[in-house]
Amino acid sequence: MTKKKIGLMGGTFDPIHYGHLVAAEEARINFNLSKVIFIPAGNPPHKKDYPVTDAEHRYIMTALAVNSNPFFEVSRVEIDREGYTYTVDTLKWFKEKYKDAVEIFFISGADAILDILTWKKVEEVMNYCTFIAATRPGYTSEQLERKVKEVKEIYGKEIFVLEVTGMAISSTEIRKKVKNGQSIKYLVPEAVEYYILKYNLYR
Ligand SMILES: Nc1ncnc2c1ncn2[C@@H]1O[C@H](COP(=O)(O)OP(=O)(O)OP(=O)(O)O)[C@@H](O)[C@H]1O
Numbered sequence: 001m002t003k004k005k006i007g008l009m010g011g012t013f014d015p016i017h018y019g020h021l022v023a024a025e026e027a028r029i030n031f032n033l034s035k036v037i038f039i040p041a042g043n044p045p046h047k048k049d050y051p052v053t054d055a056e057h058r059y060i061m062t063a064l065a066v067n068s069n070p071f072f073e074v075s076r077v078e079i080d081r082e083g084y085t086y087t088v089d090t091l092k093w094f095k096e097k098y099k100d101a102v103e104i105f106f107i108s109g110a111d112a113i114l115d116i117l118t119w120k121k122v123e124e125v126m127n128y129c130t131f132i133a134a135t136r137p138g139y140t141s142e143q144l145e146r147k148v149k150e151v152k153e154i155y156g157k158e159i160f161v162l163e164v165t166g167m168a169i170s171s172t173e174i175r176k177k178v179k180n181g182q183s184i185k186y187l188v189p190e191a192v193e194y195y196i197l198k199y200n201l202y203r
């Protein structure tokens with residue numbers, strides 16, 4: 001019997017935007033994933049250059065953004081965890097939940113994949129899942145292919161590169177626009193735009 005495949009997409013999602021959603025949807029379709037679970041990071045150790053927004057706000061915005069897609073879900077697993085959150089612990093948690101009943105794919109953008117060798121217990125991470133590396137404007141396919149080759153040489157693990165519709169959107173850019181009073185319409189789902197306004201985030 002072929003195993004069910006699920007996708008996990010981790011991110012700070014501060015805030016979630018259409019770049020995340022398009023990458024997840026295209027990964028779902030191309031890899032025949034039964035669902036994609038979005039996992040807002042609790043206390044990400046690698047985002048030290050700005051104060052990350054309260055996890056509960058990021059969780060709610062993610063839930064609002066995925067609501068219209070029947071194949072998308074959001075998980076509290078990282079935001080409910082104490083201390084810094086590492087992907088290795090999250091994958092271990094999902095592995096224990098599903099045992100061997102599902103095959104886990106972890107969807108990451110090009111920038112995250114370029115840093116992957118610095119992740120905590122990266123070999124264990126690779127044993128729990130298969131990575132899907134989504135292309136992202138600003139990062140070349142050559143850079144990505146080089147990293148994929150390096151990972152293969154070191155760990156013998158395949159990372160699948162997925163060419164996704166280029167969305168030159170980042171959470172940093174969105175936070176800046178809000179701060180400067182500029183429109184973020186059509187960069188984030190409407191419900192997320194209204195949530196940001198309502199709670200006066202990123203001002
Ligand atoms: N426009 C995009 N296209 C493809 N992948 C993306 C895009 N934006 C983010 N991602 C990927 O989504 C995941 C979560 O990203 P994250 O929440 O850090 O968003 P970000 O826009 O990169 O944020 P920031 O600007 O604050 O660094 C990462 O794997 C990242 O590479």
Ligand SMILES: O=C(O)c1ccc[n+]([C@@H]2O[C@H](COP(=O)([O-])O)[C@@H](O)[C@H]2O)c1
Nearest residue numbers: 010011012041046086087088112119120
């Ligand atoms: O576990 C780690 O060491 C690690 C280091 C950097 C990033 N990650 C994960 O990669 C995902 C994308 O990260 P980011 O910074 O783009 O939001 C998110 O789920 C992070 O928890 C994980």
